[in-house]
Amino acid sequence: MAIGVKVVRRPSGTTSYLRATLKGMALTFKHLVDPRKVTLQYPDEKPELAPRWRGTHRMAVHADGRPKCVACGLCPTICPANCIRLVPGEDDQGNRYPIVYEIDEFRCIFCGMCQEVCPVEAIHVGQDYENSEYTRERFVYDLDRLMAQDHPLTALWDPSDPLSE
Amino acid sequence: MHDVGALSRTAFLIVSATMVVGVFTLIMVAVALFTLLERRLSAWIQDRLGPNRVGPQGILQPVADGLKNLLKEETYPAQASRIYFLLAPMLSITPALITFAVVPFAAPLPTPWGLVEMVIADLPIGILYILALTSLGVYGIVMAGWSSNNKYAFLGGLRASAQMVSYEVGLGLSLIPVFMLAGNVTLTQVVWTQQEELGLWLALPLGLAFFLFVISAFAETNRLPFDLAEAESELITGYHTEYSSMKFSMFFIAEYSNVLTASALMATLFLGGWDIPFWQGDDMRVVAPGVVQGALPAWWKTLLTLGVFAGKTVFFVFLFMWVRWTVPRFRYDQVMHLGWKVMLPTALAYITLVGTSMLVLDALDVPFGLRYGLFLTAVNLVAAIVFLWLLDRDRVIGGATYRRLPRTALRREPPLVTAGEGVVLPNDGT
Numbered sequence: 001m002a003i004g005v006k007v008v009r010r011p012s013g014t015t016s017y018l019r020a021t022l023k024g025m026a027l028t029f030k031h032l033v034d035p036r037k038v039t040l041q042y043p044d045e046k047p048e049l050a051p052r053w054r055g056t057h058r059m060a061v062h063a064d065g066r067p068k069c070v071a072c073g074l075c076p077t078i079c080p081a082n083c084i085r086l087v088p089g090e091d092d093q094g095n096r097y098p099i100v101y102e103i104d105e106f107r108c109i110f111c112g113m114c115q116e117v118c119p120v121e122a123i124h125v126g127q128d129y130e131n132s133e134y135t136r137e138r139f140v141y142d143l144d145r146l147m148a149q150d151h152p153l154t155a156l157w158d159p160s161d162p163l164s165e
Numbered sequence: 166m167h168d169v170g171a172l173s174r175t176a177f178l179i180v181s182a183t184m185v186v187g188v189f190t191l192i193m194v195a196v197a198l199f200t201l202l203e204r205r206l207s208a209w210i211q212d213r214l215g216p217n218r219v220g221p222q223g224i225l226q227p228v229a230d231g232l233k234n235l236l237k238e239e240t241y242p243a244q245a246s247r248i249y250f251l252l253a254p255m256l257s258i259t260p261a262l263i264t265f266a267v268v269p270f271a272a273p274l275p276t277p278w279g280l281v282e283m284v285i286a287d288l289p290i291g292i293l294y295i296l297a298l299t300s301l302g303v304y305g306i307v308m309a310g311w312s313s314n315n316k317y318a319f320l321g322g323l324r325a326s327a328q329m330v331s332y333e334v335g336l337g338l339s340l341i342p343v344f345m346l347a348g349n350v351t352l353t354q355v356v357w358t359q360q361e362e363l364g365l366w367l368a369l370p371l372g373l374a375f376f377l378f379v380i381s382a383f384a385e386t387n388r389l390p391f392d393l394a395e396a397e398s399e400l401i402t403g404y405h406t407e408y409s410s411m412k413f414s415m416f417f418i419a420e421y422s423n424v425l426t427a428s429a430l431m432a433t434l435f436l437g438g439w440d441i442p443f444w445q446g447d448d449m450r451v452v453a454p455g456v457v458q459g460a461l462p463a464w465w466k467t468l469l470t471l472g473v474f475a476g477k478t479v480f481f482v483f484l485f486m487w488v489r490w491t492v493p494r495f496r497y498d499q500v501m502h503l504g505w506k507v508m509l510p511t512a513l514a515y516i517t518l519v520g521t522s523m524l525v526l527d528a529l530d531v532p533f534g535l536r537y538g539l540f541l542t543a544v545n546l547v548a549a550i551v552f553l554w555l556l557d558r559d560r561v562i563g564g565a566t567y568r569r570l571p572r573t574a575l576r577r578e579p580p581l582v583t584a585g586e587g588v589v590l591p592n593d594g595t
Contacts, residue, residue: 018556021492028210028491039214 051155054110054125057103058153059146067147068122071096075114075123083107084114101143106136112154126151169462171455172279180281185266188285192265196421197227203421203486210490230414237410242313245407249312254408254415257305260298261422267291268429269353271439271471272447275462280455283439283467284353287451291351292344295430296337299385302423303329306387306394306404309416313407321403324497325387325394331504332384332391338512339377342519343367343434346541353450356438360448361459363538368435370541373515373549375435377508379484382427384504387420389489393497428481429474436477439470511552518548 040047060068071088087100112125128151133139141149172180201216201223208215217223241247271283288294303326310322344350346367347358359366368375384391395403405416432438441447447466449459460466495503522544531537 018553021488024491025487028487031212032206032209032487034212036212037209037214038212039208041214041217 049127054112054154055128058124058126058149060122069098071098074117078113078117081107081109103141105139124153167457169275169280176278199421201226206486207490234411234414240409242407244314246312249308253309254412258415258419260301261419264298264426270474271467273462274467310404317400318404318406321394321400332381335508336381339374341516342371342374357450359437360440364535365538366437370538372545386423390492428478431481432477439474
């Protein structure tokens with residue numbers, strides 16, 4: 001008994017479960033008739049997501065339909081899962097734009113650092129979790145798909161309001 | 166006495182066949198619904214909702230489960246003994262289904278062809294038949310455990326047989342006071358005793374026997390405080406570990422029909438069967454084919470009593486489930502201890518007590534009736550209080566709050582080994 005184990009001596013002849021059983025049954029009955037249940041009936045009821053809950057990505061677009069992304073390369077650099085593939089391009093006015101912008105949502109760990117690092121607030125993580133597909137390839141989201149997403153965006157952490165109040 | 170007219174031989178055969186099919190169907194449907202009820206009750210007890218998507222309130226869930234189980238692949242363990250492996254579910258389900266045959270489930274029904282007794286077979290040996298068949302049920306479980314050639318299944322079967330043999334004793338002995346009062350083992354006679362002769366449901370004059378019977382019935386049906394045969398945490402699922410698809414399902418149908426039969430028995434033996442309390446209009450019994458003693462039978466009385474009987478049975482089924490989702494599983498030695506050292510002596514002492522009281526009452530020339538019953542109720546009350554006091558005098562197990570121990574025994578023992586220099590460790594031999 002070097003580590004102070006508590007030993008409860010229960011002689012088997014002097015033990016009983018009767019009143020404890022009745023007490024337990026009263027408790028279970030209380031829960032049985034209690035109308036408050038914790039089950040969320042999922043397809044009919046959706047969970048309420050926290051404002052900083054992070055799901056699949058969304059690319060912000062300009063009013064004329066171009067992606068806001070300027071192909072600076074910060075997000076593929078910071079991505080810890082290395083899931084963003086970016087091929088930058090430049091038009092005749094010298095504006096950089098992404099020729100290829102792909103996010104492999106299977107590799108993504110949804111840390112949200114791409115959103116934090118983006119200088120033009122182009123790439124965001126969003127509040128979407130209903131994203132099942134039939135093939136693995138469909139989980140690599142290309143630029144068009146990222147721009148077509150329309151779910152709510154994840155709020156960034158605000159240092160002046162650290163608890164999101 | 167009312168002569169309603171007996172059934173002719175042909176009519177009797179037709180009526181019997183119809184009743185067999187009808188009751189069988191009813192039991193199967195009830196069992197299917199009980200699986201749903203159990204899942205929903207357990208869910209509600211755990212603050213969940215349970216299956217409610219298939220049909221309104223999940224009422225079609227058993228159908229979906231049945232279909233799924235029929236379409237699933239059957240697997241046979243390579244080393245299993247094929248014949249016994251196939252035989253086991255059948256042996257398990259058959260006794261469970263045919264036990265119900267002797268339970269009277271409603272008042273006799275007058276028809277244009279004669280009087281129909283609402284029991285499939287009113288056997289003169291009644292309850293003995295039930296005791297015999299419930300102990301047959303263990304063969305299915307033992308065979309399943311043995312033939313699977315799997316150590317968990319084997320252990321499950323072993324435990325089931327030990328447990329059922331032990332509690333068979335308590336079950337049988339707790340019924341003897343009932344027979345002493347009814348003077349017969351026929352279930353219709355037991356119902357009649359409670360309706361008319363004693364005018365009391367036997368749960369009152371024989372409350373302790375009722376209590377013992379309920380506990381034994383839980384053990385006999387392998388339901389939760391006693392479900393050692395399929396203890397999931399230790400034995401995977403015990404005797405049906407190796408079973409799949411419909412054969413697996415059959416064990417569950419067997420279990421739920423056993424629950425149904427046990428509930429019907431509790432209702433019949435101790436809660437007056439199909440008797441409606443405080444009403445004499447349904448007190449009747451068939452003394453000869455077509456001849457009824459007591460009130461006049463009518464079709465609406467049959468329906469009403471059937472409803473009352475179903476209500477009592479469902480109440481006990483509910484009790485089974487309620488207890489299952491409250492009480493954790495006993496340890497094996499606790500089960501044996503309860504069976505042999507508590508149930509058996511209590512049942513024996515209770516038989517002696519009831520027998521003595523009956524002798525005293527007979528010697529005092531008390532007529533067999535309500536007064537007789539009330540006296541027995543008083544005796545039973547005293548016996549129950551003594552029993553409960555012996556079993557439970559301030560000894561509720563509650564971990565650290567175990568109050569009968571001296572305070573010092575609960576205190577943490579001081580650590581023997583203290584870190585530091587110059588301390589000689591007690592166990593290093595220096």
